[in-house]
Amino acid sequence: MASIFQPQYWLFWSMALAVLLFFPLRKIIWVMTVRRAQRKGDANNEGEQRRLYRRSGVTAALLSFLFSLAYGNYFFGSGP
Numbered sequence: 001m002a003s004i005f006q007p008q009y010w011l012f013w014s015m016a017l018a019v020l021l022f023f024p025l026r027k028i029i030w031v032m033t034v035r036r037a038q039r040k041g042d043a044n045n046e047g048e049q050r051r052l053y054r055r056s057g058v059t060a061a062l063l064s065f066l067f068s069l070a071y072g073n074y075f076f077g078s079g080p
Contacts (some may be wrong), residue, residue, distance in 0.1 A: 007076045014072030020062045026053075026060035 033052045042048060 010072045010076035013076065014068045018061075018068035021064035021068060022060055025064050026057050029033065029060050073078040 030053050032072055033056055036050065037048070038044070
């Protein structure tokens with residue numbers, strides 16, 4: 001069991017963290033975007049909310065990927 005926590009597996013753990021962060025982060029970004037659009041009066045129809053959901057998925061994927069790579073490199077790598 002201890003062999004999977006070796007530094008050579010930092011990329012695997014980074015990808016696992018990215019996947020685990022993606023779903024809640026997408027939901028948070030989507031909710032914040034829809035609420036902002038509703039205040040402006042733009043997100044009243046279903047098509048607009050689907051577009052915002054896809055856009056929040058792209059943003060969440062990028063953020064979770066970059067954060068998990070940085071965290072994995074810091075945790076398993078040399079660090080500052």
